[in-house]
Amino acid sequence: MRTLALGHHLSARRLHAYYVLTKPRVNTLIVFCAVIGMFLAIPDGLPAPATVLAATLGIAAVAGAAAAINCLIEQGIDARMARTRGRPLPRGELTTGEVATFSAALGGSGLAILYLLVNPLTMGLTLATFVGYAVVYTMLLKPHTPQNIVIGGASGAMPPVLGWAAATGEVSADALLLFLIIFAWTPPHFWALALYRTADYARAGLPMLPVTHGAEFTRLSVLLYTLILFGVSLLPFATRMSGWLYLAAAVLLGARFIGFAWKLYVDYSDPLARRTFRYSIVYLSALFAALLADHYLPI
Ligand code: HEM
Numbered sequence: 001m002r003t004l005a006l007g008h009h010l011s012a013r014r015l016h017a018y019y020v021l022t023k024p025r026v027n028t029l030i031v032f033c034a035v036i037g038m039f040l041a042i043p044d045g046l047p048a049p050a051t052v053l054a055a056t057l058g059i060a061a062v063a064g065a066a067a068a069i070n071c072l073i074e075q076g077i078d079a080r081m082a083r084t085r086g087r088p089l090p091r092g093e094l095t096t097g098e099v100a101t102f103s104a105a106l107g108g109s110g111l112a113i114l115y116l117l118v119n120p121l122t123m124g125l126t127l128a129t130f131v132g133y134a135v136v137y138t139m140l141l142k143p144h145t146p147q148n149i150v151i152g153g154a155s156g157a158m159p160p161v162l163g164w165a166a167a168t169g170e171v172s173a174d175a176l177l178l179f180l181i182i183f184a185w186t187p188p189h190f191w192a193l194a195l196y197r198t199a200d201y202a203r204a205g206l207p208m209l210p211v212t213h214g215a216e217f218t219r220l221s222v223l224l225y226t227l228i229l230f231g232v233s234l235l236p237f238a239t240r241m242s243g244w245l246y247l248a249a250a251v252l253l254g255a256r257f258i259g260f261a262w263k264l265y266v267d268y269s270d271p272l273a274r275r276t277f278r279y280s281i282v283y284l285s286a287l288f289a290a291l292l293a294d295h296y297l298p299i
């Protein structure tokens, strides 16, 4: 009886460890952006429910596998950083072999779902995104250049394009605007965090911008990218993809983001950087929700 209870306890913990490995919170927003891409791709009406379901599952599975591979490759680095040392691999909750098998099974199922139940284009683009994050960003860029997250951000910006491809079988210029929004958003999102985690990154030997170029240059970069993001976020309105409701949301959310970035530049504190990072997530979630609301409630 006791062994049984212990066994059960252990397997629940292991299940939880696999779940943690997929970086579920980051990937929830990734998948949210992909789903919104599916809806925006259909000018009048709704995407096919079976496609939405299969594409959501497939993209989520491949994104989870990408996160698990990242944890696998970076277990040594993760062990050296306060923020990441509680992850399953550094804690020894799972072995390298288990994580490799899990990732291959999850990623393989996701790609199969996309190929068989969605379309080959979505499968191909999702595979490219996976390679972009797990190999190009994690292995090639992250350890070598402070521009790592700017270039690697192209992977994180793909979800709406994947959603678009899933719903229509093609990629349009409108989808690329959504890509550009996330692409411009990633530097302030990440560098706000890197500013208050600089010691962690320095200890891990990673060349993040505040480590290589200092805090002041990073704060200026956050401000500049937030201004670029503001401009880019107006493009869906400028091209008449979205209407006034979206414009109002983009201006209000963007003004607040610039407010954070400005304050961070002139009067830095770690708690403010932490709030800016938190706000970046609220910003992107609300902006994409506004794109969707605007699509169906044309004001
Ligand atoms: C190269 C691109 C990116 C980098 C380097 C990056 C980096 C990070 C880091 C280091 C964290 C901290 C997690 C923690 O507190 O332990 C984080 C959190 C987060 N990121 Fe990103 N990110 C990137 C792209 C994205 C994208 C594209 C999205 C979504 C569309 C996203 C959504 C989130 C969310 C929702 C969180 C909060 C997770 C939580 O509350 O635990 N990130 N990101």
Ligand SMILES: CC(C)=CCC/C(C)=C/CC/C(C)=C/COP(=O)(O)OP(=O)(O)O
Pocket: 023, 026, 027, 030, 059, 062, 063, 066, 067, 070, 074, 084, 126, 127, 129, 130, 133, 142, 155, 156, 159
């Ligand atoms: C197939 C598909 C849609 C893939 C999505 C790719 C993906 C998961 C992008 C998100 C980017 C991300 C989690 C960055 C974390 O940075 P990091 O790895 O430097 O953070 P860490 O220090 O917390 O490990």
